[in-house]
Amino acid sequence: MRAFADRRKLRRSLYCWLALAPLVVIILFPFAVMFLTAVKPPEEVFIYPARWLPSHFRWANFSDMWVATRFGRALENSLLVSLSSMLLAIVVSVPAAYALARATFRGQGAYRQFLLVTQMLSPILLVIGLFRLAAMIHWNGGNLVDTRLSVVVAYAAFNIAFAVWMLSSYFATIPRDLEEAAWLEGCGRARAMLKVFLPLAAPALGVTAIFTFINGWNEFAVVYTLIRSDANKTLTVQITDLVAGRYTVEWHQVMAATLLATLPVSVLFAWLQRYLVKGLALGAVK
Amino acid sequence: MRRSAGARQPSQTRLNPWVLILPSLALALFVIGYPLYNIVFQSVHAVSRFGLIRGFCGLDNFRQVFADPVFLASLVRTVWWTLGVVGGAVLVGLPVALVLNQDFYGRGLARVLVMLPWSVSLTMTAIVWRWAFNDEYGMVNVTLQRLHLISGPVHWLASSTLAFPVEILVGILVSVPFTVTLFLGGLASVPGDIYEAARVEGASSWQQFRRLTLPLLRPFINMAIVLNVIYVFNSFPIIWVMTQGGPSNSTHILVTYLYERGFRLGKPGEAAAVSLIMLLLLFAATALYLKIQPREGGAA
Numbered sequence: 063m064r065a066f067a068d069r070r071k072l073r074r075s076l077y078c079w080l081a082l083a084p085l086v087v088i089i090l091f092p093f094a095v096m097f098l099t100a101v102k103p104p105e106e107v108f109i110y111p112a113r114w115l116p117s118h119f120r121w122a123n124f125s126d127m128w129v130a131t132r133f134g135r136a137l138e139n140s141l142l143v144s145l146s147s148m149l150l151a152i153v154v155s156v157p158a159a160y161a162l163a164r165a166t167f168r169g170q171g172a173y174r175q176f177l178l179v180t181q182m183l184s185p186i187l188l189v190i191g192l193f194r195l196a197a198m199i200h201w202n203g204g205n206l207v208d209t210r211l212s213v214v215v216a217y218a219a220f221n222i223a224f225a226v227w228m229l230s231s232y233f234a235t236i237p238r239d240l241e242e243a244a245w246l247e248g249c250g251r252a253r254a255m256l257k258v259f260l261p262l263a264a265p266a267l268g269v270t271a272i273f274t275f276i277n278g279w280n281e282f283a284v285v286y287t288l289i290r291s292d293a294n295k296t297l298t299v300q301i302t303d304l305v306a307g308r309y310t311v312e313w314h315q316v317m318a319a320t321l322l323a324t325l326p327v328s329v330l331f332a333w334l335q336r337y338l339v340k341g342l343a344l345g346a347v348k
Numbered sequence: 349m350r351r352s353a354g355a356r357q358p359s360q361t362r363l364n365p366w367v368l369i370l371p372s373l374a375l376a377l378f379v380i381g382y383p384l385y386n387i388v389f390q391s392v393h394a395v396s397r398f399g400l401i402r403g404f405c406g407l408d409n410f411r412q413v414f415a416d417p418v419f420l421a422s423l424v425r426t427v428w429w430t431l432g433v434v435g436g437a438v439l440v441g442l443p444v445a446l447v448l449n450q451d452f453y454g455r456g457l458a459r460v461l462v463m464l465p466w467s468v469s470l471t472m473t474a475i476v477w478r479w480a481f482n483d484e485y486g487m488v489n490v491t492l493q494r495l496h497l498i499s500g501p502v503h504w505l506a507s508s509t510l511a512f513p514v515e516i517l518v519g520i521l522v523s524v525p526f527t528v529t530l531f532l533g534g535l536a537s538v539p540g541d542i543y544e545a546a547r548v549e550g551a552s553s554w555q556q557f558r559r560l561t562l563p564l565l566r567p568f569i570n571m572a573i574v575l576n577v578i579y580v581f582n583s584f585p586i587i588w589v590m591t592q593g594g595p596s597n598s599t600h601i602l603v604t605y606l607y608e609r610g611f612r613l614g615k616p617g618e619a620a621a622v623s624l625i626m627l628l629l630l631f632a633a634t635a636l637y638l639k640i641q642p643r644e645g646g647a648a
Contacts, residue, residue: 075452082447085440086461088521092476093464095487099479111493112485154375157368167365173373180376182630183384184582186603190390190610190620191383194399219379222372280469282585287611298471302589305475313479320472331467332460338529 096324099317100124107314120314124322127315133322135293136300140323143210143285143296144278147217151225151274152267154218159229160255164238177223185220186283192216196288208290216288217278224277225270232266269337276327297323390620397614409621413609419622422600426581429516429601433583434576436520437527438569444524445531446561466525474589477518481505481590508598511591515599518586523579527572534568535561574637581630602626 094114099107100123102116127133162170185192196206206212236259244254260267282298289295295303301319305311391409394402413419448459465473480488481504492498505511538561546556584603587593593600593608600608602622610619 071452074450075454078447078450078452079454079458082444082458082462085444085524086458089461089464091487092468092473092480095480096476098487108485110484112487112490114487114490150375154371158372161365161368165365169366173369176373176376180380182578182634183380183627184578186582186584186607187623187626188380188383188387189607190616190623191386192379194386194390195379195382197399215375216379219375222376226372276467280471282469282471283607298469298585301475302471305478306589306592313482313485316475317479320475324468324472327469328464328467332464335460335463335466335529 096317096321099314100321101318102314104312104314123314123318127318127322130312130315131300131304131319132292133297133300133319136295136297137323139210139294140279140296140298143213143217144275146210146214147221147278148271148275150214150218151221152271155222155225155229155270156267158222159226159233160259162226162230163233163236177226180220181223185216185281189283189287192284193287207288208294210289210294212288213285213296216284217281220284221274221277225274228270228273229263229266232270233263236262265337269334272330272334273338276331279327387620387623390617391624393617395615395617395620397616399616405617409617410625413618413621413625418597418600419605421597422602422605425512425599426601429512429519430577430581432516433519433523433580434573436516437523437576438572440520441524441527441531441572442565442569445528445535446557448528448532449535462528463525465522466529468522470522470583470585471589473518473522474586477514478505478590481514505591506595508595511595512599515587515590518590519580519583522586523576526579527576530568530572530575531565534565538564570637574634577633578630581626581633 098114098116101119101121102123103118103120104123106113106116158173161167162174193207196209196212199206201209201211240258240262241254244258245251249257280298281296282302285296285299286302289299292300297319301316301323304316304319390401392404392406394405394408396402444462448455448462452458480486483489483501483503483506486504488504489498489501492502493500502510504514542560543556546560551559582603584607587599587601587604588607591599593604603626606619606622606626609615609622
């Protein structure tokens, strides 16, 4: 009986994988292109007819690329911008999400609507005005154009809706009784939140923070518009500049750069994606 | 119920929810509200290449834009782009979600694989595909030639008829993970025993799908359509990085047209007008959707 059930599951697995196969091939295709181009000796990239496999793996492409594309600086900027915008977004979103999950108040619906609207107004739609805003604000004897600060603030603002949505849907699943017990024990509301609520919410906070980080890491249009000098560019823009409007593109270096910029985030994402599935689904039924 | 919980808390600890909401509201209003106002302002003023306001010009910017055949073509292409990518993502996403919802060996791995494109920046995806679709050295042509599906290199991105469909396919690929995620969330909320009952009644798998799964998924499909329409309509990097609207303006959609007007051709006033037109389109689409969407009871 058991063996029979096992055999049925085995057969079902085969069908499922067969059905998914075309999509999986297409999904893995760009990763294969990235990896195999990145390790090709440069003289093999432009031979005709082109071949998939390199004659040998040339790992030195990565160190060449690191120097030639000033990868380190862009990596630093990406890290700085993504981390700071993540912190700012989380700091302003946690109280808002707490209020949405725990209180009923006038204007709650309006606030939710407002968040929805901010989701619709993507940075690219507002990019003309965003640039004006940055140019208008005096900062360090100049203005905010070409500063990483402007990018951080913009990213944080555009992530509020997502963060509040994710956080409030998780917060609503944390039982109220625990906090109320803390109040009865004479704990103030702020203390109860710090001592009882936040530790319980820590996993949700972590997951939301990481996805906010990834959003910043992957963003393009805002940096592309607000940042002018190479010293302040993040990875997405730095690597795009290696490709756009050039006669000769060193594709092996470009692919090495995209691979390095992509892989860490992909691994992080693969590890955490089921939390995203859960969080979005919880938020969705609200 | 919530009221009573609120009443139990000691009065000195009661917090005004608006105090909690204020920081997020202020930040969002500042970064999103001001640019919005500024776009309205610029759209009705003559603005120099460097952003100097030259005076009120009424609807001149809008007139200029509507007189531009490239704008009109981009407008139409945006509709195709949105329909193509969203429709494709839903059509691919639904069967994929149904498969991933089965119990089979390696399902965890399969889910990770399907989600993978989501983790990659659209910009990076576009760069890699741009290389993969390279005429002579790209792996797409190499592979198709190996499989004897084409006889010589196809000029995918250099051709005004092929470039746009290629970009739509890339758009579908990157939209599938999010769509599947929403569907999986929906499928998880479907109780298993109703299928048991249906099987007892002798319903075929197709009937189960048509009569049970599809209606239960309806709200999730609707949501996938709305959210994807918003994202795809606003999607900039794929087209910008792969073709920059070319060859000969054959792949411009409104966002790339807007960016080119504002930052390449030095016409911020017209770009602001395009932004506003896009906003109106987006709101109109949402309003239309809310109107045709049947009201579902007041479930929180």
